[in-house]
Amino acid sequence: QLQLQQSGPGLVKPSQTLSLTCAISGDSVSNNNVAWNWIRQSPSRGLEWLGRTYYRSKWFNDYAVSVKSRITVNPDTSKNQFSLQLNSVTPEDTAVYFCARAIKGYFNLWGRGTLVTVSS
């Protein structure tokens, strides 16, 4: 069954690193026809695409300019999953974080979401 299972802490201290993982079932992180994305949602910013990783004979990444200096999205082929790292977080990074599978940019499968609160 095709699904995405998210994991990671729900509370992160300011200036530290937010780390989330998205485990893939029913597909491969190395699928040449899809991309693996992170999206967040907050009342102030709405739905915001953050970044993606995808495989087209080699691995590629794209990131939103707003977080480009702080974000890393990595695939893990041994565990068939991908991850999000967001460094130097502030309270403005408090949001629900979703992982999502995309075909040509259309998000056809979403994880259930993880509420991450940035607070000391």
Place this chain on the structure above:
Amino acid sequence: DIVMTQSPDSLAVSLGERATISCKSSQSVLSSIDNNNYLAWYQQKPGQPPKPLIYWASARESGVPARFSGSGSGTDFTLTISSLQAEDVAVYYCQQYYSLPYTFGQGTKLEI
């Protein structure tokens, strides 16, 4: 970045009536290469992730009821629910996937 603007922000419709939501993009999302509009619609209920409804502006995702339809081209798009059911109460979002960064509308809250 392509800015997506939805209207209205909220909408109240009676059961069985038609609901129409508009989405406008700040630039065209119609590809001259494949003649597709890179526009999607999602439905989100509280505590859940967005659920894909429509892609390529008018193609219904598998399992989505036929009362949901998408139309439009270029910069102007519409999501129509032909006969509102109680379970359609949700927030609806449009999204462009024509160019990075992918962007979403601010959402339209649909109520009965």
